[in-house]
Amino acid sequence: MGSALSFSEFVPANSIAAGRPWALDMLRFEEMERPVILQIFGNKLRSIEEAAIAVLERRPDVIDLNMGCSAREVALNGSGAGLLRTPELASAMIRSLVRIAGPEIPVSAKMRIGWDGFSRNYRDIALMIEDSGASMISVHGRTREEGYGGIADWDAIAEVKSMVRIPVIGSGDVSSRLDAENRIAQFGVDGVLVGRAAMGNPWIFSGIRRSALPREQITSVIKEHFLDMLTFYGDHAVILFRKHATRYAAEFPQHERLALLSCETPSEFLDRLEECAQAEKLEATAIA
Numbered sequence: 048m049g050s051a052l053s054f055s056e057f058v059p060a061n062s063i064a065a066g067r068p069w070a071l072d073m074l075r076f077e078e079m080e081r082p083v084i085l086q087i088f089g090n091k092l093r094s095i096e097e098a099a100i101a102v103l104e105r106r107p108d109v110i111d112l113n114m115g116c117s118a119r120e121v122a123l124n125g126s127g128a129g130l131l132r133t134p135e136l137a138s139a140m141i142r143s144l145v146r147i148a149g150p151e152i153p154v155s156a157k158m159r160i161g162w163d164g165f166s167r168n169y170r171d172i173a174l175m176i177e178d179s180g181a182s183m184i185s186v187h188g189r190t191r192e193e194g195y196g197g198i199a200d201w202d203a204i205a206e207v208k209s210m211v212r213i214p215v216i217g218s219g220d221v222s223s224r225l226d227a228e229n230r231i232a233q234f235g236v237d238g239v240l241v242g243r244a245a246m247g248n249p250w251i252f253s254g255i256r257r258s259a260l261p262r263e264q265i266t267s268v269i270k271e272h273f274l275d276m277l278t279f280y281g282d283h284a285v286i287l288f289r290k291h292a293t294r295y296a297a298e299f300p301q302h303e304r305l306a307l308l309s310c311e312t313p314s315e316f317l318d319r320l321e322e323c324a325q326a327e328k329l330e331a332t333a334i335a
């Protein structure tokens with residue numbers, strides 16, 4: 048849909064290191080997804096190092112250390128944004144990743160701008176990431192305390208960009224293709240990440256407005272996404288897909304949206320989706 052690169056979900060290093068099949072499964076990707084960044088998180092140097100070996104076997108284009116996740120069970124455990132409070136450990140992890148990855152696969156890190164309002168240590172963290180040998184930094188312009196609330200601080204992201212020589216990718220509140228272009232121009236970053244605004248709206252990357260698309264085009268992308276998830280996750284995809292379906296169908300009439308969200312089997316979902324595609328056609332014929 049026009050995205051320049053994709054990140055994997057963050058995968059726990061200790062589970063990769065222990066060879067847990069579900070964790071290794073989370074590292075799967077298709078060739079067409081390249082360039083692809085595989086992201087790991089952890090609070091122990093040893094497990095990051097062991098995980099790196101298994102991750103690198105997948106030949107990602109980049110390996111990334113998560114220093115941004117704000118979820119309690121992650122951050123309070125010293126992983127994700129918890130690493131903002133232990134820069135020496137984070138530095139050791141990045142140095143190890145760089146050594147293990149070698150010259151062919153670059154290492155990057157994804158950070159927040161601090162733990163809380165009293166500890167906005169993004170300058171030190173960004174310099175540390177660069178000094179430790181990383182090739183790129185992604186910055187989510189919120190503290191861990193802010194979670195996903197409020198407005199991301201893009202001035203802090205711009206400050207990071209001005210301080211380091213490696214590429215900086217900005218993250219937080221990007222709402223459209225035009226918004227992405229404006230932020231790149233205004234804040235000088237090398238790229239932006241699109242998170243929440245891409246859910247149910249993959250057209251965001253190419254700048255097409257979802258509301259301008261015919262219903263059939265929307266349902267055909269929903270179907271493609273659903274079938275991919277079915278291949279990847281099996282029948283459980285019906286439940287997992289609900290978070291996407293609710294956003295894709297945000298502008299559908301309520302009864303159609305509810306029909307999609309209450310399906311229990313893949314064939315039921317595909318039937319309901321087909322009805323949604325047909326409903327629009329019938330409405331259009333009736334109006335004509």
Ligand SMILES: Cc1cc2nc3c(=O)[nH]c(=O)nc-3n(C[C@H](O)[C@H](O)[C@H](O)COP(=O)(O)O)c2cc1C
Pocket residue numbers: 055056057086113115157187218219220221240241242243244
């Ligand atoms: C449901 C969800 C899952 C996320 N998972 C990850 C993740 O695994 N790794 C990561 O670095 N950031 C993750 N993020 C954070 C986003 O990458 C991004 O930095 C943040 O959502 C702010 O950008 P946005 O306003 O465009 O959503 C996640 C965000 C959401 C909403």
